[in-house]
Amino acid sequence: MKETKNNAINKQGSKGTSSAIAQPGSGFSSGWNFDFVGKRKYFLTLSAILIVISLISMFTKGFNFGLEFIGGSEIVIETNSSNLKVADVRAKISDIAPEFKNARILQVQAVGQGDKNTFSIVVSPKDEKGALRIYTADEKVELIKKVESAVGGSVVTFNEVSGDAANEMKSLTWKAVVFTLLAMLVYIAIRFKFVFGVGAVLALIHDVIITAGMFSLFGIEMNVSAIAALLTLVGYSVNDTIVVFDRIREFGRRFKGKDITVIVNDSINSTLTRTINTSLTTFFTVLMLLLFATGSIKSFGFGMSIGVVIGTYSSMFIASPVVIRWAKSI
């Protein structure tokens, strides 16, 4: 473990009180003593850059939305030819029906799938009025046969979502996101002082924007599982922030009158081992999902893997500096 005894924060020195818990300013936390607070400008700049990149990507490149949000039909075909590329599949299926010319084709694959090659083909069939329609039962049977013979393989999934259902899903998702954020704000406001709530929610928004930005940047499918990841991330990020805030509150009471920057910095340091351990163990599991799983769950694994890293970072470098800025006392 690292041990630094002389740094900017440490100058205050200790008054030699014997408390059960680390005393702020004594360099006596859980072995860590980084100057998080003093370097906050660098981290805020880094976050600002990440947020700008995310926003640019979201507004220019956009998202690869899942079927649940755009509606239409998704055909997932498993082929045994390992060298088949998206372009090949496009060439093979474009004559099946007019809507197949503009099909969205994604290769969906996971570690350890061997030479199986799986593609997701999303089409948006239209009726005479140009509105999204749903295939009839007989058309579906025909399409499955045609796609299987054109690409060579077997159709393992056929999903359909009507335009109404897609709209409903969008509205439900917005409601879920807004409800979760409000609930978090209310909860933190009840349990902590208002500035803590502001700090936690700013950190949350930071996490959600950057994680969503990564979905856009890497073209990972934004489906219902991805939304589940974002909401779970919200819970996780607040959880992480609360552990640090709890310690700030405890140190604040115990060492009344101390400089708030010292209290915050020591709080982050004294919870650092916990933060790293929990983040690492969570990261181990969600990374496995990203590596091994296919389909919609890959999006969950991606969102959580990015989210755990960003959420941990933000509770140390974003949430707490906000508290310092606005809190006069704790």
Place this chain on the structure above:
Amino acid sequence: MRSDRVRLILSLALLVAAIVAMLLPGGRPAQGLAKLFSRVKLGLDLSGGVRLEYKVEIEQGTENSVSVVDDVWTVLRNRLDSAGYTEAVIRKSFRENNSFITIEIPDATDTTQAEKLVGSTGLLWFGQAIDERSYDPTTNPDDVNLAVRESAQWYPDKDGQNWYLVKKEINNRKDLVLSGPRISQAMPVLDQQGVANYVVSFTLDRAFVDIFKNITKELYVPEQVLNSGTTQYQTAMKKRLAIVLDDKVQFVGFVVSPIEDGKGQIRGNFSFNEAKELAAILRSGALPARLVKNSASLVSPLLGQDVIMQCLYAGIVGTALVMIYMFLFYGVMGLVADIGILYALTVIFGFLSGTGSILTLPGIAGIIFTIGTLVDGNVIIYERIKEEMRAGKTTKTAIELAFSRSFWTLFDANLTTIIAALSLYYFGTGTIKGFAITTIVGILAAMFMNLVFSKVLLDGLSGAIRVRKTGGAEK
């Protein structure tokens, strides 16, 4: 340590309950270790099958829309049962101001037949077929004019191959209209006259017997006429009985004897399956509301197995990494956390087996995510124990203090994740609800494991706990 004894009893009771729930009979047939999970109900995305969701379009101003949906449910249940889909699950759900019907058929590999059965609104009527074409006559002016002259309408058959000109009023008699009859019984029966063919025998509800008698008298064609050819046959061709469902002609045929008692037979060189399907259509009756397909998914059972294997890999590797890490970092206390992980997993699967909650693909993701966060509580408590011990407390006191001081941190932290999961449960649809369920159950199991089960183990092993005096405690 009386409180520890209570904790131990509680922990063991929960563990036993979980294992009993997993081992009760009634699960899928399974061998070896898989038996432990045989009672966990798998969602369609894992087991493979067909899932159809329909929006029930209820006319505005309908007083009791819930009872309309109930009726729809009953009709669909009858239709699916009579077509052999007895294992299909039909659910009603209400979101915002809309009503939905969800049908899940495990192991089905083809949505077509089920969709046909469900999607038809089921408006059934008997009419008189007076002409037929083997092309689409609605684009041919002569045919359209013919329909207008005869005050009849062209309807395609169910395969869309042939078109029939059908009158609703038999022989233009207004009193001979049979729409939406209730058919109390209909079944495929082996044809007594033919060879290995089936006929559909049906019985009309008493209220429709008279009108059906009159219709069959009107359309009756003696059998010898059918064999004669000639002009008589031409007239007979204009007197065929048509059974129309959802504007599609299901059957056209001659009435070879007037039916007085409402018990008839439909003969048409049917195979068993064709006869069964027609019988199902006759029996199923009309739906009281229109159904609009909202979403449909077909997952092949093979894909489901692949997905389970992938998740199993991810879960095992992830759990192993977490367990190794905890042991390397915390030594004896890490072992307690590792036992705790296995304990909480048993409780989660016990809950799923015992309550019949459905495990979906996002649900598995929820469990795997929970494994990562399971140890969070342990980490918070262990860090506290280390701090207290560094400050000079004895191991026992340090454990007591750490548990009492960490409680609210744990409570706050877990509650926020539960809030997020509840929101997903409430607003989510379909398989994503499974994620909310396993996450909530996982967090509750983790909290119990952290605060009750781990405490007993730590107290028991307190003699073996060593903490390095790092961090500048010595001045």
